[in-house]
Amino acid sequence: MTALPPDAPVIEARDLRKEFVVRVRAGRFRRTKRVVGAVDGIDLTVRRGEMIGYIGPNGAGKSTTLKMMTGVLSPSSGEVRVCGLPPVAQRVRLALRIGVVFGQRSQLWWDLPLRDSFDLLRHVYRVPAAEHAARLRRCRAELDLDGFLDIPVRQLSLGQRMRGELTAALLHGPEVLFLDEPTIGLDLVSRQAVRAFLAELGATGDTTLVLTTHDLADIERLCRRLVVIDHGRVVHDGSIEALHARYGSRRRVVADLEEPLAEPPVLPGAPLLRVEADGRRLVFACESATASEVVAGLARLVALRDIAIEEPDIEDVVARLYRAPAPTPAPTPAPAGDVAQGCSITSTAKVPGASAS
Amino acid sequence: MGSVTATVAPPIGRNIIPWFRTFAAITGSGFRRYSTYRQATVAGAFTNTVFGFLRCYVLLAVAAGAGGVAAGYSPAQLATFVWVGQGLLAVVLLWRWTDLADRIRTGEVASDLLRPVHPVVSYLATDLGRAGYALLTRFLPPVLTGLLFFDLVLPSRWQTVPLFVLSVGLAVVICFGCRFLVNATAYWLYDARGAMILWTLSSGVLAGLYFPLRFLPDWAAVPLWLATPFPSLLQTPLDVLVERDGAGIQAGMVGVQVLWAGLILLACRRVQRRAERKLVVQGG
Ligand SMILES: Nc1ncnc2c1ncn2[C@@H]1O[C@H](COP(=O)(O)OP(=O)(O)OP(=O)(O)O)[C@@H](O)[C@H]1O
Numbered sequence: 001m002t003a004l005p006p007d008a009p010v011i012e013a014r015d016l017r018k019e020f021v022v023r024v025r026a027g028r029f030r031r032t033k034r035v036v037g038a039v040d041g042i043d044l045t046v047r048r049g050e051m052i053g054y055i056g057p058n059g060a061g062k063s064t065t066l067k068m069m070t071g072v073l074s075p076s077s078g079e080v081r082v083c084g085l086p087p088v089a090q091r092v093r094l095a096l097r098i099g100v101v102f103g104q105r106s107q108l109w110w111d112l113p114l115r116d117s118f119d120l121l122r123h124v125y126r127v128p129a130a131e132h133a134a135r136l137r138r139c140r141a142e143l144d145l146d147g148f149l150d151i152p153v154r155q156l157s158l159g160q161r162m163r164g165e166l167t168a169a170l171l172h173g174p175e176v177l178f179l180d181e182p183t184i185g186l187d188l189v190s191r192q193a194v195r196a197f198l199a200e201l202g203a204t205g206d207t208t209l210v211l212t213t214h215d216l217a218d219i220e221r222l223c224r225r226l227v228v229i230d231h232g233r234v235v236h237d238g239s240i241e242a243l244h245a246r247y248g249s250r251r252r253v254v255a256d257l258e259e260p261l262a263e264p265p266v267l268p269g270a271p272l273l274r275v276e277a278d279g280r281r282l283v284f285a286c287e288s289a290t291a292s293e294v295v296a297g298l299a300r301l302v303a304l305r306d307i308a309i310e311e312p313d314i315e316d317v318v319a320r321l322y323r324a325p326a327p328t329p330a331p332t333p334a335p336a337g338d339v340a341q342g343c344s345i346t347s348t349a350k351v352p353g354a355s356a357s
Numbered sequence: 358m359g360s361v362t363a364t365v366a367p368p369i370g371r372n373i374i375p376w377f378r379t380f381a382a383i384t385g386s387g388f389r390r391y392s393t394y395r396q397a398t399v400a401g402a403f404t405n406t407v408f409g410f411l412r413c414y415v416l417l418a419v420a421a422g423a424g425g426v427a428a429g430y431s432p433a434q435l436a437t438f439v440w441v442g443q444g445l446l447a448v449v450l451l452w453r454w455t456d457l458a459d460r461i462r463t464g465e466v467a468s469d470l471l472r473p474v475h476p477v478v479s480y481l482a483t484d485l486g487r488a489g490y491a492l493l494t495r496f497l498p499p500v501l502t503g504l505l506f507f508d509l510v511l512p513s514r515w516q517t518v519p520l521f522v523l524s525v526g527l528a529v530v531i532c533f534g535c536r537f538l539v540n541a542t543a544y545w546l547y548d549a550r551g552a553m554i555l556w557t558l559s560s561g562v563l564a565g566l567y568f569p570l571r572f573l574p575d576w577a578a579v580p581l582w583l584a585t586p587f588p589s590l591l592q593t594p595l596d597v598l599v600e601r602d603g604a605g606i607q608a609g610m611v612g613v614q615v616l617w618a619g620l621i622l623l624a625c626r627r628v629q630r631r632a633e634r635k636l637v638v639q640g641g
């Protein structure tokens with residue numbers, strides 16, 4: 001085994017690229033070749049114990065990156081090392097040290113019950129029996145597997161299978177976990193169970209996690225670092241807060257009025273974003289004004305029925321990133337005039353006593 | 358075939374016991390996986406038995422027409438050839454194995470590559486498990502039926518039974534290798550159906566399923582035996598069992614099988630390595 005120094009990067013990618021040649025129909029019989037740059041020069045360094053959310057719109061190149069990092073796909077150019085190993089050349093050796101879940105495809109044996117699959121994995125990865133049993137016990141408890149351990153995988157529901165997949169990826173105690181949409185198709189309860197489980201795994205600081213998902217709540221719960229890619233390039237690499245700062249996400253104040261107003265009030269430092277409900281609801285962005293200043297200002301000017309303050313929302317800010325026309329390589333602070341639209345109803349914080357007559 | 362991987366060569370001596378344990382575990386799982394398909398097993402055994410009657414009557418008629426002995430086989434030897442052949446058909450599994458091609462097409466082959474075992478090794482181990490299960494469930498019914506309804510020959514030499522067992526094992530390995538190679542064309546062609554059809558057509562005739570290859574003149578039979586793996590798939594174990602030739606040739610034919618088994622497995626490993634270099638895992 002390659003012993004890495006403790007602070008060495010677990011994953012390192014330098015100008016990683018993958019191009020696919022696809023044949024597209026051009027006319028009735030003719031076919032022309034077209035080169036698709038699925039991954040277009042990714043640089044990434046991940047250290048031990050980091051949990052990164054690797055996100056991007058459909059077709060951004062996330063799965064392709066993960067395939068190259070796990071050694072099942074050769075890069076067109078560039079360099080990648082995982083646990084100090086070149087993944088394709090040392091695939092078998094690397095396989096012992098990583099755990100992988102590709103949500104859309106099963107790694108379990110279709111005809112075997114989960115119990116048998118897990119047992120087989122113990123032999124395939126040559127895990128000492130006691131270690132294997134301890135890990136399995138933990139997964140059974142936390143992912144609630146006991147109800148379907150003896151059912152062949154082909155008869156499991158998607159969510160049951162996914163919990164099985166996750167267990168299968170963990171039984172050999174991998175150093176790095178690559179999860180490509182692991183919460184796909186899970187119900188709320190299972191999703192929370194999986195998140196809690198991964199959070200606990202991350203808390204120990206030994207396991208490195210690369211998580212791809214379209215459910216940003218997964219990321220919010222688990223990953224302090226967010227790597228956003230688009231068109232095969234990194235467009236953001238940093239914390240969620242940095243992303244909010246970059247796009248100037250602000251809190252918002254939502255005011256419900258007693259009477260619709262013909263002329264909405266003007267508040268300094270808090271531009272009006274929207275008027276809803278036939279003029280009975282006003283939404284302000286807290287730009288340079290604080291939320292309490294906005295509330296106080298409103299209470300002075302209009303008759304309030306109710307008021308709510310909303311936190312900036314990750315979905316909106318990420319959506320704005322996805323919509324951005326050309327990917328910029330490095331994160332740059334947003335210009336001051338870039339006003340927040342990034343808030344949602346999901347994280348609403350009511351201000352007690354803010355109702356005015 | 359002694360190493361676990363094509364890309365890394367671990368110190369074999371130290372790893373050989375855990376390696377066999379892993380191999381055995383995968384074989385066991387192959388056995389269990391196929392044992393879940395009971396109905397298919399019953400239907401297959403039934404079909405093979407029915408076709409056994411057809412083939413047996415045809416060959417016995419041919420032998421009768423030739424005045425008792427046809428191509429060096431007595432009627433009892435011919436009947437044994439047919440009935441044991443019907444049983445072996447499912448054990449070596451000439452046809453209907455598309456697992457690898459399907460997994461390449463859907464991209465599920467990625468899961469095979471993510472395991473710390475060389476794909477050729479894990480597919481072979483699985484196939485041996487499958488063959489073991491077929492030996493219990495698909496081999497015995499036609500053979501017992503043949504024993505019940507026809508005059509079969511029993512081995513007269515002491516070495517015949519061990520040679521036959523070895524020969525069947527080698528036939529399974531060679532046939533696995535051929536199927537693996539045929540399936541592996543999907544790595545390049547995306548769809549292995551063309552290669553599969555070609556394989557199905559040629560293997561049935563050239564393995565000795567439709568008629569014993571000894572019906573062919575020597576100038577055709579000998580090169581076929583030495584230069585192609587086909588006779589090693591079915592004809593050889595059957596000739597070994599019915600003692601068609603003297604003890605020397607009987608053992609020599611198994612020797613040819615050993616060579617073919619080694620050659621085919623090397624070819625599989627090589628093809629797999631090439632495929633991995635250009636492999637495109639389908640699907641996101
Ligand atoms: N086998 C392939 N052959 C040709 N093009 C491919 C292949 N696999 C992926 N691509 C292309 O590469 C690009 C990136 O695909 P990839 O699967 O990595 O996206 P993704 O970020 O995982 O998207 P999603 O969120 O939809 O899973 C896409 O434009 C896709 O069409």
Ligand SMILES: [Mg+2]
Nearest residue numbers: 062063064641
């Ligand atoms: Mg994907």
